[in-house]
Amino acid sequence: MSIELQNVNFTYPGTDVGVTGIDLTVADGELLAVIGASGSGKTTLLKLIAGFETTNAGHILLNGEDVSRLPVRDRQLGVVFQSYALFPHMTAWQNVAYPLKIRRTAPAERHRLAVEALARVGLKGFEDRRPQSLSGGQQQRIALARALVFQPRALLLDEPLSALDAGLRGEMRDEIRRLQREFNISTVHITHDQEEALSMADRVAVMERGRLVQIASPRELYDAPATRSIAGFVGEANLWDGTVAAPDTVEVAFGRLATAPHGLAMGSPVTVLVRPENIQVGAGQVPVNTFAGTVVRDRFLGAVRRYDLAIEDSVILGETGIRGSIDIVSIRPEDVRLLPA
Amino acid sequence: MAAITTIYLVYLFTPIVLLFVGSFGDSWTNSLLPSGFTVDWYLELWQDGSFRRAFIVSLEVVAATCAICTAIAVPLAYALYKSASRGVMVAARIVFLLPIAAPPLVLAFGFILVFSSDELPWLGSLWLLIAGHVVLTLPYLLQTLVADMRHLGLNTLEQAAESLGASFAGRFFDIVVPMLRHSLGSGLIMVAALSIGEFQLSNLISGFLYRPYPVVLLQAFYGATGFACAATVVLLSLAILAAAGGAFAARSASAYRQSAA
Numbered sequence: 001m002s003i004e005l006q007n008v009n010f011t012y013p014g015t016d017v018g019v020t021g022i023d024l025t026v027a028d029g030e031l032l033a034v035i036g037a038s039g040s041g042k043t044t045l046l047k048l049i050a051g052f053e054t055t056n057a058g059h060i061l062l063n064g065e066d067v068s069r070l071p072v073r074d075r076q077l078g079v080v081f082q083s084y085a086l087f088p089h090m091t092a093w094q095n096v097a098y099p100l101k102i103r104r105t106a107p108a109e110r111h112r113l114a115v116e117a118l119a120r121v122g123l124k125g126f127e128d129r130r131p132q133s134l135s136g137g138q139q140q141r142i143a144l145a146r147a148l149v150f151q152p153r154a155l156l157l158d159e160p161l162s163a164l165d166a167g168l169r170g171e172m173r174d175e176i177r178r179l180q181r182e183f184n185i186s187t188v189h190i191t192h193d194q195e196e197a198l199s200m201a202d203r204v205a206v207m208e209r210g211r212l213v214q215i216a217s218p219r220e221l222y223d224a225p226a227t228r229s230i231a232g233f234v235g236e237a238n239l240w241d242g243t244v245a246a247p248d249t250v251e252v253a254f255g256r257l258a259t260a261p262h263g264l265a266m267g268s269p270v271t272v273l274v275r276p277e278n279i280q281v282g283a284g285q286v287p288v289n290t291f292a293g294t295v296v297r298d299r300f301l302g303a304v305r306r307y308d309l310a311i312e313d314s315v316i317l318g319e320t321g322i323r324g325s326i327d328i329v330s331i332r333p334e335d336v337r338l339l340p341a
Numbered sequence: 342m343a344a345i346t347t348i349y350l351v352y353l354f355t356p357i358v359l360l361f362v363g364s365f366g367d368s369w370t371n372s373l374l375p376s377g378f379t380v381d382w383y384l385e386l387w388q389d390g391s392f393r394r395a396f397i398v399s400l401e402v403v404a405a406t407c408a409i410c411t412a413i414a415v416p417l418a419y420a421l422y423k424s425a426s427r428g429v430m431v432a433a434r435i436v437f438l439l440p441i442a443a444p445p446l447v448l449a450f451g452f453i454l455v456f457s458s459d460e461l462p463w464l465g466s467l468w469l470l471i472a473g474h475v476v477l478t479l480p481y482l483l484q485t486l487v488a489d490m491r492h493l494g495l496n497t498l499e500q501a502a503e504s505l506g507a508s509f510a511g512r513f514f515d516i517v518v519p520m521l522r523h524s525l526g527s528g529l530i531m532v533a534a535l536s537i538g539e540f541q542l543s544n545l546i547s548g549f550l551y552r553p554y555p556v557v558l559l560q561a562f563y564g565a566t567g568f569a570c571a572a573t574v575v576l577l578s579l580a581i582l583a584a585a586g587g588a589f590a591a592r593s594a595s596a597y598r599q600s601a602a
Contacts, residue, residue, distance in 0.1 A: 050504055072503045083494075085501035089519045098515070099505035146505065 001063040001153045002028050003049065003186050008058035010048055019044050019210045022058070026154070029184040031177070032215075033201035035194055037233065041210040042190045046158050049188060051075050062153050078147030078185075082159040084139045086131035092118060092142050093127040099150040117145040121179065137168045144176065148183055155180065155187040161196060173200050194234045198222060206230050228271040228339050235275065236306075238317050241341065242272040250338065254314040258288040259336040269341035274331055276306065279318035284330035291316065292328050357577065363570035375567065382571035392572065395557035396579065399537055401467065402553055403583045406474040406536045407529050410482050413475070415525070418486035419517060422495070441480050448476065449545035456546075465548020473546055474536045481535065482528035489524035490517075526588040533583035538576070554579060 003026040011018035019041040026032045034042045047053040049060055051072035060068045067075050086095050093114040100110035115127055121141040131139050140160060147155060160176065161169045177200050180187050191197050197204045198218040205215045214226040225231040228239055242250040242257070244264045250257050252272055264270065283290045293311035309316045309329055318329055364382055366375020386392050417437075424430050440448065452473060456464040463469045495517060502512045518525075540555040547556055554576055561572040 052500060072500075073506045073508065075504075076506070077504060079501065079504040081497060081501055083497055085497045087498060087502075087516060087520075089522070098502070098507075102506040102508075102511060150505070 001186055002026060002061075003154050003188065004059075004061040004064075005045075005049070006059040006061065008045075008048060008060060009056050010044060010053060011056060012044075012053075017041075017210070018056075019048070019207075022212050024205060024212060024215060026186045026188060028186055029181075030202045031180050031187040031189060031200060032203050032205060033189045033191055033197035034205045034207060035191055035197045035233070036207035038192065039209075040207040042192075042207050043158060044210075045207070046079075046156050046188060046190045049154075050077055050079050050156055076150075076153045078150070078152035078155045080140075080143045080147050080155070080157045080160045082162055084131070084143040084163075086139055086142055086146075088130065088132055091128050091130055092123065092134070095131065095142055096146045096149050099146065103150060113149060114145075117149040118142070120182075121145045121175070135168075136164050137172060140164065140172055141175070144179060148179065148185070152185070155183075155185045157187065157189040157191075159191055160189075161191070161193070169196070176200065198234070204234075206233065222275075224337065225273070225339065228273075228341075231271070231273045231337075231339060236317060236319070238272075238274040238276065238279070240272040240274075240314070242270045242338075244268045244270060244338075248333070250336070252314070254291065254311040254316075257331065257336050258333040259338060260334050262338050264338065271339040271341050273337040273339055274316075274335055276317045276319040277304075278331065278335035279309075279316055279320075280330045280332070281318070281320050281322050281326050281328075282330065283328055284332060288333060289331040289336070290328060291330070295326050360570045360573050360577070363566060364574045366567050366570075369566040369570075379567070382565070382567040383575075385568060386571050386575065391552075391557055391560075392554075392575075395552050395554040396575070398467070398551050399554040399579060400583070402471055402474055403533050403536045404586075405471045406478060407532055407586075409471065409475050410479050410532050411525065411529065414479060414482040414486055414528070415518065415521065416513075418483050418490060419513065421483075421487055422490040437480050437483050439480075440476050445477060445539070445541035446545070448473070449542045452542070452546045464546060465551065467551045470543060470547050470551055470553065473542045474539060477539060477542060478532040478535045481531045482525075485524045485528035485531070486521060489521060493520055495520065530584040530588050533586065534580050537580040537583045 005022050005024050008022040009018070009020055017039070022045065024032070034045060036042045044053065048055055051067070051070060055068050058068070059066050062075065062077075087098065090098065093111065096117050097105075097110040097114035100113055105113070118124065118127055118141075121144055123138060123141050123145070126134065126138065131142060134142070143160070157176070161172050164172060173196060176189075189197070189201060198221070201218060203215055204218055204221050206213050206221070208229060214221065214230055216224070221230070222235055225234060231237045232239055240252045242252045244262070244266055245251040245256060246266070247263070248259055248261050250259055250270060250272055257272060291309075291311050293309040293316065295307050296310045296315070297308035299306045304319045304321055305323065306317065306319050307326060309318060309326065316329060318326075320326070363369055363375050365378055365380065367377025367379045369375035421430060421433050424433070452469065453464060455461060456469055498516055498520070499512050502516050507515065538555060539553070540559075543553045544556050544559070547553060558572050558576055561569040
């Protein structure tokens with residue numbers, strides 16, 4: 001079932017904080033991650049889709065049906081909250097069975113379905129445990145089972161992994177993705193963790209100051225961000241101010257950089273983007289974009305090493321698996337991206 | 342620290358222990374402890390119709406006060422918690438804290454003025470006594486409930502229930518009420534304890550037929566010491582019984598809700 005937002009506008013009463021002109025579509029069975037800094041409006045977007053807030057203008061459609069004015073309880077959406085929001089006075093199975101109880105499913109049947117749903121999220125044998133006696137990951141699984149057991153029209157995830165520790169977060173990413181695919185349910189996943197968004201989503205939407213600034217596949221978003229701020233927000237990045245010097249060259253503070261042919265007007269100001277992993281250690285095969293400098297900061301991160309190479313007053317951020325000394329780096333022209341200044 | 346605690350406990354429990362000892366003492370005049378042993382004071386108390394009746398009245402008043410306070414305080418506390426306006430919240434708090442600030446004596450005079458008229462001739466009735474106890478005890482329960490609601494973060498849980506399809510009534514009875522079981526239990530213990538020991542208001546507004554136990558107890562102080570001690574021990578037992586009953590009622594209601602989930 002698809003989710004569609006048409007020119008959605010909303011401001012919190014008495015403020016100018018909210019979202020403006022949101023247009024987006026989540027296809028049937030698609031997982032769309034919405035990322036953005038704190039206060040960018042991503043949680044407000046989820047509240048609007050869920051119905052916790054009502055739009056000032058625009059429409060929210062679920063499979064073509066306008067639900068903009070429909071109460072939360074009638075939207076039939078599964079919501080997983082950041083804090084899990086499990087009912088502490090109920091056991092695991094009672095939590096999962098609660099939406100079925102509301103739908104007047106017979107007691108024996110709702111017990112069976114709840115136990116089955118818990119087994120699907122890997123919690124067989126935990127049916128009679130209270131949420132507070134379970135780990136964060138297990139509570140998260142109960143929340144997922146509860147949100148899915150009544151076959152909702154779509155799934156909304158509000159920073160569901162932010163309360164988990166790093167190891168468990170990776171495991172739960174895979175688990176959520178597996179369940180989302182298994183149920184083939186359209187999902188909006190709100191997160192501030194860009195790595196989580198890139199690894200889980202079919203597409204990623206980036207929000208800034210209440211506006212949607214780019215929607216793209218994870219690869220496209222990483223490789224071709226629309227703006228300098230998106231490039232800086234999604235992954236590590238070298239972002240340099242530059243000027244177009246030739247159809248395949250830009251001038252930056254520390255020299256000239258050969259690029260792929262770009263078609264920009266001569267003299268245009270641009271932002272030059274090069275991802276750290278695209279900085280090659282040593283001179284390249286083609287003798288272009290080779291720079292000598294001194295490593296001023298070196299961080300060992302296990303699989304890779306992240307370093308700052310100072311060239312005059314500029315710094316190149318690089319990542320490599322090489323552990324030896326670094327004094328020359330090169331950049332392939334096709335790895336140089338030009339963004340609006 | 343241990344010494345201070347011990348002194349405090351001795352200070353707290355000595356009168357209770359002396360009451361208990363005195364209630365079984367045959368004679369107690371001008372001595373530190375009573376002499377002799379007897380259960381006659383309790384038998385005399387049991388045979389005294391006015392004490393028996395007062396005992397029953399007190400139980401009735403406590404039970405009704407707890408029930409009415411629960412029926413009023415839970416939705417009222419919820420409404421206050423949900424109130425968006427800070428001004429409304431402050432005004433409501435002042436209004437419901439007034440009975441604590443005003444002495445029961447003032448409240449009692451108000452009751453006498455209003456309910457001794459020909460239009461409202463209810464002074465001396467059981468229901469007016471219960472109403473008085475509700476006014477006096479409601480703020481304590483309300484305060485406990487509102488504080489607990491803030492602590493529990495009910496908003497998110499209610500949003501979760503709403504997203505799962507729960508109506509307002511469903512959310513209130515399935516989530517809010519069971520979540521408040523602990524504070525309701527402790528609040529009702531307080532209500533029961535306050536109601537059972539209430540004297541000032543009851544003494545002024547209760548009629549001859551519906552005098553609660555503390556009012557009748559006053560008479561015992563004019564008689565033998567042993568009788569007064571026995572009557573007071575009964576009041577103490579009644580207070581403990583009422584507090585336990587209040588807590589048990591709150592827990593049972595909550596357990597019933599949970600089993601129905």
